Amino acid sequence: MNVLDVRKQFPILDQEVNGQPLVYLDSAATSQKPVQVIEKLDDYYRRYNSNVHRGVHTLGTLATDGYEGARDKVRNFIGAASTEEIVFTRGTTTAINLVASSYGRANLGPDDEIVITPMEHHSNIIPWQQLAKATGATLKYLELQEDGTIAMDKVENTITDRTKIVAVMQVSNVLGAINPVKELAQIAHKHGAIMLVDGAQSTPHMKVDVQDLDCDFFAFSAHKMCGPTGIGVLYGKKALLENMEPVEFGGEMIDFVGLQESTWKELPWKFEGGTPIIAGAIGLGAAIDFLEAIGLENVEKHEHELAQYALGRLEEMDGVTVYGPKHRAGLVTFNCDDVHPHDVATVLDADGIAVRAGHHCAQPLMKWLDVTATARASFYLYNTKDDVDVFIKGLTKTKEYFGNVFG
Amino acid sequence: MSLGNQLDTLYRQVIMDHYKNPRNRGELDGDSLTVNMNNPTCGDRIQLQMKVEDGKISDAKFTGEGCSISLSSASMMTQAVKGLPVEDALKLSGIFSDIMLGKDVEHGDFDLGDIEALQGVAKFPARIKCATLAWKAMEKGIKEDEKA
Secondary structure (H helix, E strand, O other): OOHHHHHHOOHHHOOEEOOEEOEEOEOOOOOOOOHHHHHHHHHHHHHHOOOOOOOOOHHHHHHHHHHHHHHHHHHHHHOOOOHHHEEEEOOHHHHHHHHHHHHHHHHOOOOOEEEEOOOOOHHHOHHHHHHHHHHOOEEEEOOEOOOOOEOHHHHHHHOOOOEEEEEEEOEOOOOOOEOOHHHHHHHHHHOOOEEEEEOOOOOOOOOOOHHHHOOOEEEEEOOOOOOOOOOEEEEEOHHHHHOOOOOOOOOOOEEEEOOOOEEEOOOOHHHOOOOOOHHHHHHHHHHHHHHHHHOHHHHHHHHHHHHHHHHHHHHHOOOEEEEOOOOOOOEEEEEEOOEOHHHHHHHHHHOOEEOEEEOOOOHHHHHHHOOOOEEEEEOOOOOOHHHHHHHHHHHHHHHHHHHHHHO | OOOHHHHHHHOOHHHHHHHHOOOOEOOOOOOOEEEEEEOOOOOOEEEEEEEEEOOEEEEEEEEEEOOHHHHHHHHHHHHHHOOOEHHHHHHHHHHHHHHHOOOOOOOOOOOOHHHHHHHHHHHOHHHHHHHHHHHHHHHHHHHHHHHO
């Protein structure tokens, strides 16, 4: 993979921000989009925009082919057995909420337990909190080790025969930790629980195979993997999805509608009420084509090198704390002594460097780390070692500036 | 070293002074109005305590965690409203909001003092909520007091 060739395909990167070349280090929040995706969306709206599944006319057929073709690309991309197991949603959040609202409410009661980790994104915490409140079930947390990784030797103190759902992120958006979700799925199954994997931070960066992981549900978003915003995927094992009720009712998801009773379409459409996210799905399909042409293993290797390089550079600096384990995905979360992460982000932005500052939608993890906020630089296939160097230089300037204030 | 004019309009000397040496930081003794507020987008939080006597804010103190802008603004806000009649404090809060929106404000008889230094924040939209947090807490406290 030639990163300079890759970069050329992302028009947004070729610009100045605040008079400096843009250094975009916030891909864990949302990734940039290559021309291949932008042109595909443009092409859909220019040539064959039409509603799906109902038109007899030619454009309707083209749109349906595009939409359902994207579903098959997703199926292949994550190694699912059938397109019946691929439900398009608005994103990871909606996908997890669908499982909590449908599977959760139907199958959990006051004696049951849900197990997650303290490092989860809010989108994999609050649906379970709400489910626990609604059903009387108990929400429990796996223990973390000092470096933020899951204490695997203690997992079965928490996952027991009372556990009905285990929900864990595959990659942490703050720590960069890569969680052993395959092993966790085995433990969950041993105790009769189902396993949901939040793949929002893994799917864009590494090869995912849902059948190999043997998870029951897997959720991810297109916009973090070169695709458009507003679309994501819920993968679910067919046997589970078949027995689940839809959570949204209306057009597009019905089989037969009577005055008092209605029946639903077969999988996966019973979960896709309303006109679906047609352009979004087509855009996601283009993003998958783009990533597969480069190869996820190349993306992963490139990001690993950048993260290790950035980690090394940060560890050389005085007064900088980096959070998370050494073995990590392509991001570094850190704090500087005496400089609040917001101030870090503002000063870096003045040099055209985009990083994230705040709680990263992980307030329980911030509490676990005993901080109110952190700064994060996250990398993707278009970032270079030069980007890391510019970032480190900017950070050195930031520390000097605030060091003078406190000097 | 220079960080360029744009940043210098944000991080003015007086702001850094309030950040480094916050005024009225701490908790009030005895009965007081207590307001807790946070900025959900970033996790900054403030606890503001005020004593309101005879329609005047006789004392105000704050604790909390946040960036240079939110903490210096809290420090300046407590300094500015101490001794003001409640309705003047609310008017001043309105003026401050207008400053944050980049409006040319008519501040009449109000001496803006150090607050004026925060006008550079208006050019950094992502940071406006940092600056207004303490003022929102003050408004909330007064409104709750009026209801009680």
